[in-house]
Amino acid sequence: MLQSLINWLEDLGPRFYRAFFEADRWMSYLQGLVVTFEITIASIAMGLVLGLVVAMVRTAHDQQRPGRRNPLLGAVNLVCKVYTTVIRGTPMMVQILIWAFVIFKGERNKVMVGMIGMGVNAGAYISEIIRGGLMSVDSGQSEAGRSLGLGYVDTMRFIIIPQAFKNILPSMGNELVTLFKDTSLVNAIGAAEMTYYAKRIGDKTYDYMPPLIGIACIYLVFVIILTWLQGKLERRLRQSDRR
Amino acid sequence: MIDVKHLSKSFGDHLVLDDISEHIHPGEKVVVIGPSGSGKSTFLRCLNLLETPTAGTITFDGMEITDPKADINAVRRQMGMVFQHFNLFPNMTIRKNITLAPVRTRLMKQDEADEAATALLRRVGLEEKADAYPAQLSGGQQQRIAIVRALAMKPKVMLFDEPTSALDPEMVGEVLEVMKELAREGMTMVVVTHEMGFAREVGTRVLFMDGGNILEQDEPHAFFDHPREQRTIDFLSKVL
Numbered sequence: 365m366l367q368s369l370i371n372w373l374e375d376l377g378p379r380f381y382r383a384f385f386e387a388d389r390w391m392s393y394l395q396g397l398v399v400t401f402e403i404t405i406a407s408i409a410m411g412l413v414l415g416l417v418v419a420m421v422r423t424a425h426d427q428q429r430p431g432r433r434n435p436l437l438g439a440v441n442l443v444c445k446v447y448t449t450v451i452r453g454t455p456m457m458v459q460i461l462i463w464a465f466v467i468f469k470g471e472r473n474k475v476m477v478g479m480i481g482m483g484v485n486a487g488a489y490i491s492e493i494i495r496g497g498l499m500s501v502d503s504g505q506s507e508a509g510r511s512l513g514l515g516y517v518d519t520m521r522f523i524i525i526p527q528a529f530k531n532i533l534p535s536m537g538n539e540l541v542t543l544f545k546d547t548s549l550v551n552a553i554g555a556a557e558m559t560y561y562a563k564r565i566g567d568k569t570y571d572y573m574p575p576l577i578g579i580a581c582i583y584l585v586f587v588i589i590l591t592w593l594q595g596k597l598e599r600r601l602r603q604s605d606r607r
Numbered sequence: 608m609i610d611v612k613h614l615s616k617s618f619g620d621h622l623v624l625d626d627i628s629e630h631i632h633p634g635e636k637v638v639v640i641g642p643s644g645s646g647k648s649t650f651l652r653c654l655n656l657l658e659t660p661t662a663g664t665i666t667f668d669g670m671e672i673t674d675p676k677a678d679i680n681a682v683r684r685q686m687g688m689v690f691q692h693f694n695l696f697p698n699m700t701i702r703k704n705i706t707l708a709p710v711r712t713r714l715m716k717q718d719e720a721d722e723a724a725t726a727l728l729r730r731v732g733l734e735e736k737a738d739a740y741p742a743q744l745s746g747g748q749q750q751r752i753a754i755v756r757a758l759a760m761k762p763k764v765m766l767f768d769e770p771t772s773a774l775d776p777e778m779v780g781e782v783l784e785v786m787k788e789l790a791r792e793g794m795t796m797v798v799v800t801h802e803m804g805f806a807r808e809v810g811t812r813v814l815f816m817d818g819g820n821i822l823e824q825d826e827p828h829a830f831f832d833h834p835r836e837q838r839t840i841d842f843l844s845k846v847l
């Protein structure tokens with residue numbers, strides 16, 4: 365019993381060596397990590413743009429005065445609502461598979477397909493985060509702006525959005541962390557990010573533990589760094605609040 | 608100046624204003640009183656269309672503002688409003704609070720607006736607070752700023768919704784003082800308040816609202832000394 369534990373521990377070094385250093389394998393992880401970052405950044409950027417547009421449409425729609433409803437805005441709003449409902453109501457894994465094997469069936473660039481799938485997914489969540497942030501600003505603020513004769517856009521731009529920003533920031537940070545971790549899902553469609561390489565190296569060496577535990581640690585380290593940065597930024601903002 | 612005809616407002620199937628017709632003349636100081644939930648705020652907020660009336664028309668300076676085609680922002684520029692909870696913009700300095708609307712609506716250039724802000728602040732004795740943020744001020748100071756913020760748009764009428772109700776008692780006086788001065792200068796004012804002393808001293812007319820109706824109205828001395836309706840008598844006996 366004790367002997368087998370000792371043997372296992374003794375083996376660990378060579379096993380990790382094989383998974384990371386033999387045949388310069390660490391370069392594959394690094395390459396994968398870069399792609400992981402690329403997918404994260406592309407999808408958060410896409411998610412931000414989509415989310416902003418959808419949130420704007422939906423709040424503008426909800427804030428129309430009764431009797432002055434714009435039918436076009438109503439139609440666009442309906443599209444946005446379907447979008448957020450479908451995306452948030454189905455598993456991300458299924459969505460990614462649909463993008464790769466149904467919508468972009470013949471596409472070779474799987475990384476791009478993964479970016480689109482994740483970006484569209486992020487957009488739905490981010491739109492809800494932004495919408496919630498806008499709604500969290502006291503309605504007296506927009507009433508004060510409007511009663512001064514400011515238009516909807518100016519009221520949003522100078523009064524509501526700057527105040528919503530602070531409320532949005534924490535959830536946005538969480539969304540970024542989630543996206544970063546969920547990029548590992550796109551290995552299922554053959555997009556060569558970090559998890560994909562870890563699995564391939566496992567296949568080759570017939571030893572999955574070292575590469576998988578290894579990348580788990582890498583993900584964890586970056587999540588800890590991101591969370592720390594987020595906390596720092598929030599503290600800074602809160603300080604400027606108390607001026 | 609403001610002509611209200613058959614104004615009704617419901618929230619869902621809850622009728623809050625029930626066919627109100629009223630006329631507010633230039634220079635009048637109309638004080639609206641009444642029990643909680645009687646529709647005072649809703650009436651005031653309908654006047655600048657913060658609430659959309661369910662039925663009826665409101666005409667301001669000859670323009671029907673309840674018409675869907677009316678330029679509602681242009682109308683609101685001429686009607687100042689002061690809220691119970693001040694609603695200053697916490698993300699801006701006091702100066703920016705005051706100058707934002709005049710500059711964005713092209714009423715003034717930034718430097719003109721800054722000058723106007725300084726003059727207005729001096730008038731309420733808060734000149735040195737121009738670069739402070741709202742959170743650094745007391746309630747009474749914030750409400751005085753909220754009043755001059757509205758005045759910066761050079762409105763023709765000022766609407767007040769319980770401007771002193773959220774204040775500590777020792778700060779009520781300083782806000783009422785600003786309002787009294789405004790009244791002396793001839794501003795047309797519609798004031799929802801529980802300050803009966805103010806109503807008596809400054810008001811030119813008192814409206815008593817109950818259950819979505821204007822139950823009774825009169826010149827303040829007659830109103831307070833000889834109320835006619837039983838509901839008015841009951842209400843006054845509670846607040847006086």
Ligand SMILES: Nc1ncnc2c1ncn2[C@@H]1O[C@H](COP(=O)(O)OP(=O)(O)OP(=O)(O)O)[C@@H](O)[C@H]1O
Nearest residue numbers: 618621623641642643644645646647648649650769
């Ligand atoms: N946005 C709203 N949605 C639904 N009901 C509302 C809304 N605003 C007001 N009401 C209802 O309308 C009625 C009148 O409200 P209003 O605020 O005008 O009363 P008030 O006379 O100003 O009372 P208070 O002295 O408490 O301020 C209340 O019963 C209130 O619950």
Ligand SMILES: [Mg+2]
Nearest residue numbers: 647648649769
């Ligand atoms: Mg009220």
